[in-house]
Amino acid sequence: MHWLKILTPLWAASFLTVAAPLAQAQISGDAVLLEMQKAFRKRDQSALTQMLPQASGHPLEAWAAYWELKNRLETAAADEIQSFLSRYAGTYQEDRLRNDWLLILGKQRDWATFGQVYAKFRMRDDRSVTCYALLADSLQGRSTPGMGQQVRDLWLAQKDADDGCTAAAGQMYAQKLITDADVWRRARVAAENNRQKAARDAVAIVAPEAADQVAQVFASPVKYLAGQSKSRGRERKELALLALIRMAASDPDAAATQMEGGWGAQLSGEERNWAWGVIGKQSAFKLSPDANGYFAKVRRNEDLSDDLLGWKARAAMRAGDWKSVRRAIDAMGPERTDPTWSYWKAKAMLAGRPSAEDKAEARQLLEDTAGSGSFYEQLALEEIGQRVTTPPAPVPLTAQEKAAARANPGLARSLYAIQIGLRSEGVREWNYSTNLHQPGGMGDRELYAAADLACERQAWDRCINTSERIKTFADWSQRFPMPYRDTVLAKSSNIGLDPAYVYGLIRQESRFIMDARSGVGASGLMQVMPATARWTAKKIGMTDFTPGMLNDRDTNITIGTSYLKLALDDFEGSMALAAAGYNAGPGRPRNWRNGPTLDAAIWAENVPFSETRDYVKKVLANTTNYAALITGQPQSLKSRLGTIGPRPASDPETMKDLP
Template sequence: MHLFKQLTQILTLVGALAVTGLTCFPAQAQNKGDEALLEMAQAFRKNDKARLSALLPQARGHVLEPLAAYWELRPRLDTASESEIRNFLTTYAGTYYEDRLRTDWLLQLGRRRDWATFTAVYPYYRMRDDREVRCYALVTEAINSKANVTEEAKRLWYSLREAEDGCTYVAEHLHSGKQINGVDLWRKARIAMDANRPAPAKAAVDIEAPRLSEQVALIHADPAKYLDKRIIAITRNRKELAVLALIRLAASDPDKAAQLLDHRWEIQLSAEERNWTWAVIGKQAAQKLQDNASSYFANVRKDSDLNDDLLGWKVRAALRMGQWKQVLSATQAMSPEARKDPTWTYWQARALLATAGNDTAQKQEAQNLLRSIASVRGFYEQLALEELGQSITVPDRPVALTAPEKSQAQANPGLQRALYAIGIGLRAEGNREWNYSTNLHTPGGMNDRELLAAADLACQRQVWDRCINTSDRTKEAIDFDQRFPMPLRDIVVRRAGEIKLDPAYVYGLIRQESRFIMDARSHVGASGLMQVMPATAKWTAKKIGLTSFTPDQITDKEVNVAIGTGYLKLVLDDFEGSMALAAAAYNAGPSRSRNWRNGPVLEAAIWAENVPFQETRDYVKKVLSNTTNYAAILTRQPQSLKSRLGQVGPRNKALVEVNTDLP
């Protein structure tokens, strides 16, 4: 009852603040309960159990009491009684923290191999987003119902980058029951070694060949030394160790790995081992933008021996060299799940068109693929629209939200707790509760209309990241006002106009950088709306004449926009107006972007898909997609993503001099 009373008070405050046009809650403590919560946040990070227990009484009756109680119980979960845990789950039933603690408890039960309790608790687990918990559940399903869980177990195990107990245990269980074999185990070791993760590689080898698993660390440390050994008539397991060594060597020197494979090891490996190893060498060469990457992939005789990651890099290498037949064969070999990704749907369609000749059926297949993804939702969806001869325009707004729909969102306890947490500075905790409350697999999960109403609530409170992320999840309805908001429009448009910078490009970048969180700060120290690094801010301030700039001003909205746009303009000019190259430089640094442009002249979409860093690759595509949609909003005219992309190739040094001073 006390929680309901407190929530009613919060809802009243929310309404009052909405009338005044203020953000939901200022980012500072409003009362002693808030102060206690903020102190508990610090104590939780320090694992200070005594301090957490001492502070908890001060948080009783607070709207965020479920969070406080979770913080107090979680560090001592391993010693808490089952009755205390179940009492917590009952007291805070329906909240994010009920299910968060249940997740933690299930992980603990799995590590203890307490399958009876795990089996009893698991059906009430609603988030279903923890892969290790799911792996433990697969163990119980295999034991209790003799279910065939092999394919799901392998998929989960292969996708984990660390040596987590749950998925390793289910692999051991299935191996002992002869449901997975040595090829499956060695494939996991290869994936882990390719990802520079020796621990999960060793864990996989431990299952199949425990006497050889110590070799994994030696191979990871010095693969060349291992490969220099004169091993002949080697066993299957030792051949697989050689594959691991070649994979590890390829990360630093794909050409040397290729030479060793070609002249010494290929004859000793199986066809599957050769195909995988050549593909990894091709992938590493492609990530270094070597022109011979596609020639390494050409040694793969059977694409079905590869996983989706290797096939993706085969596509990228082939695109870079204009080899459309290889693009087509690689995309067709991908799993059904991968082929649903708009990235590979688009390139498969392009490859079908490029190789169709007079084959009308193949052309029709390409058109069908393009139609299946064409929309304004993202980069490849927009490109598909243009391939079909359409422009990017602002979609019709959904039917306006009704008062009851808005009221339902305003009365949602999880959303209000989330807003309160964000308002007092507990943004990460608030984001998690918000996401949980809007997620479809939780009780009362939201449909499109409910998501629009929740996004509207966040927009009204100026919690722009929750507004955007929530609206982005609608399946049918698309509300551009929510998905592409324009806070500080006067400031951004005015500043962009002063320096002759497209305001749509500025907004496209801010949306990706900070989601319009004014005090955003990255793990590397970038700050504010445009996520400017301190040294870059100082350098840019001098360049644009902000002589009185001090570091503490970087989160001031006017100053941040001035410095961020000033730097972006300098970067764009240095890259001859290429939005794709400038976006890559803004994210990864100008020197990397300069190196990445060397090579053949490419469609910018092909160039962007070949950016070696996944974060930057996604960033460039999202910034350019955002920009195109913002341009449609700002101009109310049809737009083209392709025209913004253009082509990317080496700098014409005779015409444009490199700005070596650019940080």
């Protein structure tokens, strides 16, 4: 309260006499909000109703009112809902409740009310609500060009079953705007992802009399196949394909045996290609040398999904089969333009003895992909002879731009929520307030000012994520902040660890949120598990360690950096392997490195866990950018990759005793 210095002692004393109770009242109000959040998560309506009056006038009153009404929304009167929407007009909570109400109205098939509410819905980011809106239009004779394709895309993008998109897909199928092939594809993808209800719902659309058989397919695919005649009817063959897909999930070799033992001959060419694609993918998950051979049995790449084609390309990379890599990428749909596949297509085109035309096309792909952002943008940049450098700082924010960000009520509520411990609510309100599709949505300079405000308040995750959305310039002090710099640099230097690597990992692990907690129990800046922390503390001689000490910033950094250094040493200095070990535990990358010696980029792209695959690439890209910031010199991602192969027989493992 530095401004009290300008008051006379008498006035200061008088102000504090009044301010102390006000501050205490605010603290009490914060406690009410925190308790209401707990009650909402427990669905304790009595507690919510009892505490709601105590939240009146609080800066986050809208959240309290939202929780209380949302918890009983299915039985609330329409007038009460409308009153909430009017009272909190323009806020995130208003539009969030509208979203919730639309889901209920769609399920109830109350299309008249749905249409009125949907017209004012701003977020438009809920697939189920969009499907309900398309279903309502269709049922009321308002079909539009592309409606079937839109429903199909929304439906196929969902892993789990839902009423909105399933009902809309059924309607589009009845109107012949979605085909049998579309519906069976949905069932296949659901089977591959072990989503039994989604698979059953799809089968019920195209073959309702066969829907009950889906449970048998999932319960025992081997038994199901053994009990089926090799009929040529599509329904029988598609159900057999679902069984083969489920079998491949646990034993791709057994599924291959079924295909070669007779089922392959019974399926159509397209069904057979899909089956071999799934078998190849599941074999690739196991990093089996058979994966590329299974994929070679696919006679027409265009029959596969982009996901299956991606795994075909990965398996071919491991096998050094660059022609198959190129053919798989060429057959992709929208995924083909992703930097991942642009980069690997260029590499495939340059393999062997490329023609002048291939060299020119590959060069263009690399130039179009090159940048300093993602893993493949950085690799493409190096392929054209450049390295990662820190971009020039943008034009500084004006006082007016900063003031506008501070005056934004949504941003203010968001930061307040984060400050008192309502992080998930604060993050959602921040994202809503900065979203471009909102009325008065933010342009790049406004996003820049919002990111600056978040950095100033040390809401580092909002600072980074908001800055990353700026399209026309980049401020790396926002995108790659270095809080706790003295501590990180000192701890890293003391154990011979690259501080850029530490910052790259922390940025991916926690976004510098000190109180971050993962669903599996990891905590703090470096997201260390208690058992891992105890093991590491013992290794470095920290005899007084207790798990509660992980909440201390310096201790968390000490334990995290020490563990990272132990992993790096255990993996012969491979940053890619150590990052994978930090994320998935050291045992898994020990197994993943067995097989041929590979360029580390190929190895990383073949990591079978999608989370770890993404993690390794982001940590290494972050590291390269942080190194450019810390050193002020151009940096190479490739120099941090090297090759990865089996551990030398003479090299002992030092982390086998890790719990």
